[in-house]
Each structure stands twice: as C-alpha cells, then as structure tokens.
Amino acid sequence: MNAQQFREFGTAVIDLLADYVENIRDRDVLPSVEPGYLLNELPENAPEQPEDWKDVLKDFNQAILPGITHWQSPRFHAFYPTGTSYASIIGSMLCDGLSVVGFSWMASPACTELEVVTMNWLGKLLGLPEEFLNSSSGPGGGVIQGSASEATLVGLLVAKDKTVRKLIRNDSTIDEDIIKPKLVAYTSDQCNSSVEKAGLLGSMKMRLLKADADGRLRGETLKRAFEEDREQGLIPCYVVANLGTTGTCAFDPLYELGPVCKEADVWLHVDAAYAGAAFICPEYRHLMKGVEHADSFDINPHKWMNVCFDCSAMWVKNGYDLIRAFDVQRIYLDDVQTDIKIPDYRHWQIPLGRRFRAMKLWTVMRIYGAEGLRNQIRKHIDLAQYFAKLMRADDRFLVEPEPSMGLVCFRLKGGDTITKKLLENLTKKRKIFMVAGTYRDRYMIRFVVCYRLTRKEDIDYSWKQIRDEADCVCTDKIHKKPQIAAIDSLVGREVSEKSK
C-alpha cells in the first residue's frame, strides 16, 4: 500500500467513522450473532498475496460490524462508558503514525514531556493536591498506565517493595521471604474484579472487607481489620479505596480511611476509574475529601473523558518509590540521565515499552477544553437524574440506592426473579444493553448513561423499552402490581427502602 492508496483508504475510513457516529441510532446495540459466527465466516488461513483495501473495508462492513456490541450507542447502558471521540481518534492516529516507544526521554523527548504536561493539566483540573503533580517542588507526578487494573497492581507492587525495605531497614536480620507472605492488602467487597485480581497477580492476600449498607468501606472496619491481622502476626501493607464502586458507584470515605492508613504507615491507593472524572467539576470534589492522605490516585480518561482506551491516569506522591521497585538497567538503555521531573517512564509501569498515549489526551483536552469536558459530565449526571425521575413515576419500579453520577440502579418491586426476567428479555431484544448488579443482597439492574452525545430523547427511548418490557413480564398474575408487597413479605424481604 503506497501513500496514495493510504490517502484514499484513510479518507474512506474517516468517512465511515463519521457516518458510524452520525447514524449510530439506526443500529441495534447488541449484535445478532451466535458464538463462532466469525470463525465460520473468515478464511482459515491468512491471504498469501496482498489484498485490495476496498475488499478489506467490504469485509469490515459485512463481517466485523454485524458482530459488534456498540459501546458508542446511546442505547448502551452497561458497565461504565468507554471513551472515544473525534479528537481522540485523531490523537491516536498521530501516535500510530509516529510510532515511537517512550521508555526513556531520549527515545522520544516529546513523548515523555507531553505526558508530564498533560498529566499536570489533568491533575490541576481535578483539583488534586499539589504533591501529586510533577509541577510541584516535590517528587510527585503523573503517569499514563494502560488500565486501572495496571495502576492498582503497580500500587500494590510498590507498596510491597516499600514495606519490605522498611522492615529490613529496621531489622536487618529479617528475611524478605518471611515478610512477603505476611503482607496483606485491603479493599471493600464492592471493589472491581481487577482489584481482587491485583492481589492474585501480586501474590498478596487481598481482604475484601464488608462495606456498610451504602456500599462504603468505613474507617472503623479498616482499623479493625488491621488490628485483627496484626494480632495474627500479619502485616497490613496496601489499601485500595474505591471512589465510585462498579456496582453502585459508592464512594469510600477517604477522610476516614486516610488517617487509618497514615497511622499504620500503609500505602493508600485510590481507584476512581470511572467517577474520578467528575472531580473536574468542583461541585463533586467533596466526594474525594481526604485525598491528601492517598499515596496514589487513578482515574480512567478512557472511561468518562472521551479518550480512547487505553489511557489510565495515575498520580503518585513519590516517583522514587516506583523507580526503586521497578528499575532494571541495561547498557542499551543507558542514555542521557534525567531527573525525577523528566521521568524515564519505564520505571513507572509494568511493561518496558509504551506508546505515545499522551497524544490523545492532549488532543481531547485541547479540542474540548475544560469547559467542554465539564459540560458532558454534568449533562450525563442530569440525564441519569432524569431517567430516575421517569422510573420513579412508575410505581412498579424501585430506584435504589440513590443515583450516583451517571448510574441508576433499579429493580422491579416484584422481586429478584422478575427483575432478572426483565433484564433477560431486554437483552434478547437487543435494543438496549444493561447488566445486573446487587444491592443489599438484592438483584438489581444497572442503567448507565454512557454515550458522549446522549440526548434526552435517547433516555426516553431506553425508558420506553424498559417500561414496555415491564408491561410484558408483569402480566404474569403472580407478579401483578397489587400483589407485589404481599409476595415480598412472604419471602421476608424489605420493599420500602425507596425513601432511604
């Protein structure tokens, strides 16, 4: 493929993507394919000879697109959003076109420095304490990881390294093999699966402590866990606080957890993957009260800030902690030495290689401006409130807990079985996509405003799908409206929690 063909192919794809966005409402959000559809459709072997780009594009349209779950559809209300935007697509194109690997400053100065600049920009927009910023006088700074999973794992590994060093410094006769199995990490039972997995990957016991009735891990609970473990001869090492849990978007009180960690000299990592983006709006910063106690903090601009996956923004108060844990030298990496202010980012992450990910964060921040990004966050939260209002006007539904950010959790008062049936039927119809969760041990459905250009009419559309389907599943006699309270009392469950 020569430059001229690239210009043609590229322009065709630009058009395709613009059309995709403009006409996204014409597509079912879920695909109508069965497992194995594509394995059966595509050849068993790679082509021997080069193929024409028009054939590739044709196959994209005919074979790939029909098998896509459209995360960028306004009918997509599952999980949490994953970002994209015209600005980010272009940032990625520039990144791929240059195709540099930024493991050191010399490997591409702009790659490292634009990451420093944009992470300072973003940290300031979020209102993070000065200590986390590279632009402060201290050793803090930001780094772009591939995912919140990686950030959580990086935090855990650094905390482990730091704790082992500290204990050996205090008593040089201790063997690190004796220390390591005693180290314990803590998070709430509402954490994302990736937090639990970090314990698995990093070989550290990860205790999932019971959250309170509102889904929040409380300071007292954490303190008690530290004490219990110390009594057993174990060593508290790492805590992951969740700002915006995956299930219900609950916020752990950092102002409670922080002092407990400080007193015990335990690393506090904040996983604010989705909800953290909202801190660019000052009115939500009270939800991170106590953040000054954290050692590391992570949000995913690739979730709620229109940046394409992968772009997970992590800040630490002390970059030297990472370097000490991860530094492995080689002669071929021995180039111009820089200081902590211009980091050799390979020491700040798990892999050696790294893309020019700051490029897309930069194009997004420039093309939207801070106001553009704030507007979208506020719009999504408003739309979630609007959805909750529609739902609350229908007394078959219970919205609980209170909507948080772009997430509304709900269930049919008729109970778990009928709520599950509702979700199953809606999923089968492929018009809207939501996933299940639990709240106070009850099955519920999560509705998230995901698409960046969601309009009020989109919410009306999704609500209509849900309402109509409820009409169907509620026709079954036993689940009829008048009987709901009676049925629930039969199984001993509380149905009057709505007003909490």
Next chain:
Amino acid sequence: MNAQQFREFGTAVIDLLADYVENIRDRDVLPSVEPGYLLNELPENAPEQPEDWKDVLKDFNQAILPGITHWQSPRFHAFYPTGTSYASIIGSMLCDGLSVVGFSWMASPACTELEVVTMNWLGKLLGLPEEFLNSSSGPGGGVIQGSASEATLVGLLVAKDKTVRKLIRNDSTIDEDIIKPKLVAYTSDQCNSSVEKAGLLGSMKMRLLKADADGRLRGETLKRAFEEDREQGLIPCYVVANLGTTGTCAFDPLYELGPVCKEADVWLHVDAAYAGAAFICPEYRHLMKGVEHADSFDINPHKWMNVCFDCSAMWVKNGYDLIRAFDVQRIYLDDVQTDIKIPDYRHWQIPLGRRFRAMKLWTVMRIYGAEGLRNQIRKHIDLAQYFAKLMRADDRFLVEPEPSMGLVCFRLKGGDTITKKLLENLTKKRKIFMVAGTYRDRYMIRFVVCYRLTRKEDIDYSWKQIRDEADCVCTDKIHKKPQIAAIDSLVGREVSEKSK
C-alpha cells in the same frame, strides 16, 4: 468538534502522516532539544475553552514534531524496530472508532473472534506446532497481549499458580506461603530487562544464567542450575528462553532447554519478541527447533511485522492454565458462557479491559499478505548482510558476532574507548541513531535495520556516516590503523576474532 470538522481534521492528518513517511529522509533521526523543552513551551494549564483543530495541528508541527526521535526513519538503527504501516494505522482507526472493550465474548463478539482468527492465521504462518492453535482440537490458543513484558509476566504467574497447585495436590499439608518463596525462574544473562523485571514484579527469584560464548543459554547450564537449586531445597518453576536476545540476537537452543524443562516439569516460555517474526520464512524455522517443548510462545508483531504498538502475540498450549490462575468473577461480568474455543480473554491477561487489537493485525495481514511480510523480513536481513559486507571491507572495524537477522554488531579494533567515542559523536550529530551493547565483555555498537521501507541507499548513507566519523576519531595518533593490533595486544585482548 462535529462530524464535518472531523472529516476535515482527519483528512488533514491522513495527509500529514503520508507526507511524514514520504519525506522522512529529510529529518534528522534525533531531535535537537534539551530536557524540559516542551515543559517550557506549552501552557501550564489546560485550555478552558475548546480550541480549533487547526491550532492543535499547528502546535503538533511546531512543538511536538521537533521533539520526536524518529523510530520510523531509515536512519534509526537503535534497539529493535517498532512497527507501523499505513495498514496498521487504519486498523487502529477502526479500533478507536468502535471503541469496544473485549473482556468477554458478549462485550463484542467480533473483537474476541477476530483475535482467535488472526492468531490462528499468524500461528500457522509461523509454523507453530498445532497444539498452540485454537483451531486444533485441544485447549491451546493465542491471545494478543500489550507487550512481550506482559507475556513474560503472564507466563511466570501462571507457572507459579500451576506449580503451587501441583505441589498442594501431591501433599495437602503444605502451605502455599512456604512454597512460593522457594520457586525459582531462570533465563540467560542475555535476556531483555523485561524478563528480569518479570521476576521482580511476580515475586519470584529470577536467575540469570551464564550464556555460552555465543550468547546462548545451554541445556547443561540449565540442568545444573535446577540441580543446584533442588539441593538447596528450592523449586524450579519457570524458564524463559530467548529467541533473538536483545544484545546480539542470539538464539537459545530450545532443543536442549526443552527436554530439561520437560523432565523437571517446569514451564518453558519462549520470548521471541523481535526475531520470532522471521519464522514466517521457512528457512529460519530451524532456529526454533524444539519449540514443541514450550508451554508458551510470544512474538511482537509490533516489532517486525508492521503492526503498531501494542500487539504482542502469545500462544499457550493450555488456556485452562491461564483461566485457573486469573479468573475472578463478578455478577456484572456474568454473561453468555462460552468454551475455551471462544475465550473470555480477560482471563488470559493481566488487566480486565482490552482493546480491539486484532483489528490492526487483521488489516496488516490482509494488506500485505503473507508474501508481503516475508519479503520485508528477507529484505531486512539482506540489507543487514550488505551493511556487514561494507563494514568488513574496512579493516578498522570488527563485525562480531556474525550478523543475526536485521542486527549487525561491530566495534573499532582500536578498543572500547574509541568505539564508545565513535557512538557518542554519531549520536551528537543526530544523523543516525544506534545504541551500545556488549559482546564477550567488549563494548560494541548495535546496528539494526529498522525502517520498513529501508533501501540500499539508506544503508549506504548510514555506513558513510559511520565511516566518516571513524575517520575523525581514528585521527588521534594512538588509535591510528597501523597501531591497532599493537594497542590491543598491550591490553591483552584478542583482535583476530573476525574470522570466527
């Protein structure tokens, strides 16, 4: 930014990238900037209001481009290549435009299935044993990781999990905290830094065993290490064999290491990050003789196969080993269950999230065809041989070891100091970029053919830069040609290795 603006901005960037490639020879490969240049040039804060795309593009040209080390220049001979191509840029655009997250089949069926298809295609092209392929009847298969670093770490963590399970199965009284500190991983002292780092990250002792004079880890050495460790009460667990070491592109003999691992029931991972791509040419497959003994195998199409970073292709013989090690369930991830033939790839990797990386592998394989990819590999190897021939005709230089793949290692016969000086001067001039290495404890320079469109004239150009600079550094009397042999004999070093 609306769709129309995106069409304009996108088209402008397509043109920019085509021009960048077409005129890459006009640029110095290394930038003329000092640390901090961009931090000083860009504003301290993100813009409040949206900005015009033309201003973003202007800043890209004026501020970012001058700080780029051009990995895609024909004058770039450092490290190993990092891939890009028109076909891959377009694959990434499609990936970013859809912006799906493929952690399960349901999250986007095409995302999972195209990965299965392309990994089968690539596995077959490489001539991997059937057992590694998803298309076989067994539980093997391929997965795209972000980097070879991650693949090495995944292998290590899975090997650890498998070993612990096995030992506990054999003796249920053993505590896993007793087992884990005893586990040992092995590789050669020629390994990439990321292999050593995997031990650090995965909390496993990583022994860097002495390679032979040709940079290869031998079976006898490994066997002895196993025995030594067993005598100490330690447990051999994981071996990383290098097919194409970073320093000299040496190939560990899998036919020796494999049987040693098999006998000891130790997981054998093959890191063929760069050189593995050459196995698509049947004439190089003898270098992976014994691959049937491996448990996992990894190459980076983002190095030598024109796919943009990140795309690291890993195959395992048994996908269940990964699932057992990494599975963490959640209600919101509880969707259509699929079998090992249509993997839930989140269990095959470290993070939860994952991009549609198969898209760019697919566009590259279609646009180039197997023949196109083979031609490029062969061309690069020919050009490396051509460079070595030019250099060998100048008796100030010593080429050693024998060129391997696209890599030629050399030094001035005048010794380490003058060779180092040569590299320093060339780097300062910014016309070509190479990095240092060591061979048999001697300092040497690595010259790699990296750019996908490298021509014979490009090699002539780089050779001229080196030769001219040698004229300068060799003018110092003590290093003059006639005296070289005398000087080297003074310091007791062998200079007649050229003919080895």
